[in-house]
Amino acid sequence: MSLEESPITCNLFRAKSSQICGGCEEVFNFEMEYQNKEWSIHKTSCKPYKIVSNEKFGRCLVATRNLKPGEIIFGENATIVGPKQGCRPCCLKCFTSLDSVASLFRCPGCNFPFCQEQCAKSPEHEAECVVLSRARSCISINDMSKSHPVYQCITPLRCILLKSTQPKLFEAFSGLVHHNDLRRQTQMWRIYQVNIVQFLRNVCGLANQFSEEEIHAACGVLDVNAFEIRLPGSKRQQVLGLFPIASMMSHRCVSNTHHVIDSNTYEMTVRASVPIKKGEQLFTTYTLPLDGTNDRRSVLRQSKMFECDCPRCSDPTECLTFLSALRCPRCPIGIMLPIRPLEENETEWQCSPCSYQLDAADVTQLIDQLKEEFENIGPKDVEKLEEFLSRHASSLHPNHFLFTSVRQSLSQLYGRDERYLLNTLTMEQLERKVSICQQLLSVADVVEPGLTRLRGVTLYELYAPMLLLAKRTYEAGHCTLAEFKERIVAVEAILSEATKILLLEDPASTEGAACAVQALNQIQRWIASL
Numbered sequence: 137m138s139l140e141e142s143p144i145t146c147n148l149f150r151a152k153s154s155q156i157c158g159g160c161e162e163v164f165n166f167e168m169e170y171q172n173k174e175w176s177i178h179k180t181s182c183k184p185y186k187i188v189s190n191e192k193f194g195r196c197l198v199a200t201r202n203l204k205p206g207e208i209i210f211g212e213n214a215t216i217v218g219p220k221q222g223c224r225p226c227c228l229k230c231f232t233s234l235d236s237v238a239s240l241f242r243c244p245g246c247n248f249p250f251c252q253e254q255c256a257k258s259p260e261h262e263a264e265c266v267v268l269s270r271a272r273s274c275i276s277i278n279d280m281s282k283s284h285p286v287y288q289c290i291t292p293l294r295c296i297l298l299k300s301t302q303p304k305l306f307e308a309f310s311g312l313v314h315h316n317d318l319r320r321q322t323q324m325w326r327i328y329q330v331n332i333v334q335f336l337r338n339v340c341g342l343a344n345q346f347s348e349e350e351i352h353a354a355c356g357v358l359d360v361n362a363f364e365i366r367l368p369g370s371k372r373q374q375v376l377g378l379f380p381i382a383s384m385m386s387h388r389c390v391s392n393t394h395h396v397i398d399s400n401t402y403e404m405t406v407r408a409s410v411p412i413k414k415g416e417q418l419f420t421t422y423t424l425p426l427d428g429t430n431d432r433r434s435v436l437r438q439s440k441m442f443e444c445d446c447p448r449c450s451d452p453t454e455c456l457t458f459l460s461a462l463r464c465p466r467c468p469i470g471i472m473l474p475i476r477p478l479e480e481n482e483t484e485w486q487c488s489p490c491s492y493q494l495d496a497a498d499v500t501q502l503i504d505q506l507k508e509e510f511e512n513i514g515p516k517d518v519e520k521l522e523e524f525l526s527r528h529a530s531s532l533h534p535n536h537f538l539f540t541s542v543r544q545s546l547s548q549l550y551g552r553d554e555r556y557l558l559n560t561l562t563m564e565q566l567e568r569k570v571s572i573c574q575q576l577l578s579v580a581d582v583v584e585p586g587l588t589r590l591r592g593v594t595l596y597e598l599y600a601p602m603l604l605l606a607k608r609t610y611e612a613g614h615c616t617l618a619e620f621k622e623r624i625v626a627v628e629a630i631l632s633e634a635t636k637i638l639l640l641e642d643p644a645s646t647e648g649a650a651c652a653v654q655a656l657n658q659i660q661r662w663i664a665s666l
């Protein structure tokens with residue numbers, strides 16, 4: 137793959153004297169007399185990444201020097217923040233879910249509900265309120281527990297209004313990919329045409345200011361480039377943010393970066409999650425890493441408009457995680473994998489030892505049925521979740537993504553659910569929690585390697601039952617003091633890694649980080665006293 141440099145990178149060409157920048161390791165040739173001036177210009181623009189362009193990925197980011205796990209690559213603020221398509225009614229300023237608000241405040245201008253008057257009167261709402269007030273008679277949002285289609289137009293409206301309110305930002309926004317040409321044939325285009333384009337042009341009176349194409353382009357930019365912002369507590373609405381540099385990162389189903397978005401400031405920090413070599417492309421993941429190949433590729437096809445052929449998607453075993461693999465119905469040890477994983481609708485699935493085959497349609501039918509069964513289980517129903525695992529053990533590989541989702545829930549429920557509080561768990565249940573977390577980690581280590589949230593959270597869930605098991609075993613006289621110490625030191629290593637990762641997360645969304653630091657200090661003091 138050739139990654140051509142774009143003109144955006146710093147290039148100061150003048151012969152005579154050479155220097156290598158210690159930051160980006162670029163070589164500069166200076167005229168001696170201009171050296172200091174040019175060097176100070178470079179110092180302010182030197183970054184550990186650069187934007188390059190490539191036939192397959194379009195614009196993308198590559199590392200300009202070796203990066204260590206945890207190292208910050210860049211940070212940037214969201215240029216636009218707004219509600220995600222299909223969200224339930226929320227305050228347009230702070231995104232609090234309105235079903236949890238006792239007394240709503242209706243904006244006198246546009247009639248949108250807000251959590252409080254102060255939010256409705258915020259400067260951020262001013263320009264959109266003028267537009268939305270023209271549709272005042274159609275804006276009647278009364279059921280706060282159900283999504284309302286009018287919210288679909290808020291974030292695209294905020295984008296197009298930049299044209300007059302912040303022309304520079306609008307220019308940058310207009311340079312982002314929208315894929316109107318590819319999206320034109322989709323069902324989504326037709327929905328946007330009615331719910332957003334016609335609403336904004338015909339009902340809100342923007343027909344003279346914005347063409348249909350321009351409004352569709354705003355919707356496209358958001359679909360292709362925006363990031364989800366996870367807000368804590370009652371703001372757990374899905375909110376979108378546009379981050380122009382981050383949106384240049386290409387997708388790979390196993391990424392090498394990790395990002396955190398501060399839920400108060402909407403500032404994104406992108407870090408290397410694993411070691412990255414100078415010249416390597418920087419990847420993020422546009423999908424859920426624990427989904428199977430067919431689901432990930434389908435999301436990417438529908439919303440990002442490309443066919444992912446990354447190493448994980450091209451490998452029937454998904455890098456030996458077997459996240460989509462089935463058990464062979466014919467032989468006891470067989471595992472069934474797609475023969476051509478990039479042709480999900482046509483490929484046969486074949487058992488490795490006995491060569492028995494299933495059609496793609498049969499596999500889809502089975503998985504759809506099991507997905508439905510899984511979705512109908514209550515989110516806290518430990519017994520039903522356990523039952524699901526045992527009932528389908530002969531159909532799915534132990535690491536199958538459906539089982540992995542079940543394990544993710546169980547890893548939290550054992551020890552936290554009121555019926556399964558940690559101190560009340562039996563030895564067997566503690567061992568169950570440990571084995572669930574270890575299985576999850578074995579998958580996370582491959583699909584979300586390094587300093588990632590999934591690993592941090594799972595390591596944190598793992599430490600407590602391990603500690604309790606060691607304590608109870610020692611107190612029952614079933615191990616020596618030396619063996620006990622050894623087990624506690626192993627727990628400390630796990631908690632120490634969990635803490636390191638959780639401290640990188642948004643402090644508002646992970647109360648775990650503070651608890652982890654406290655627990656780590658306690659264990660360290662305890663080890664010192666043993």
Ligand SMILES: C[S@@+](CC[C@H](N)C(=O)[O-])C[C@H]1O[C@@H](n2cnc3c(N)ncnc32)[C@H](O)[C@@H]1O
Nearest residue numbers: 192193194195313360361383384386387440442
């Ligand atoms: C968020 S944008 C990334 C920046 C974009 N390349 C640009 O030039 O502005 C996402 C788009 O980049 C391209 N892209 C990203 N990752 C890709 C991948 N793994 N394979 C093919 N195209 C990819 C697709 O066109 C996708 O819709």
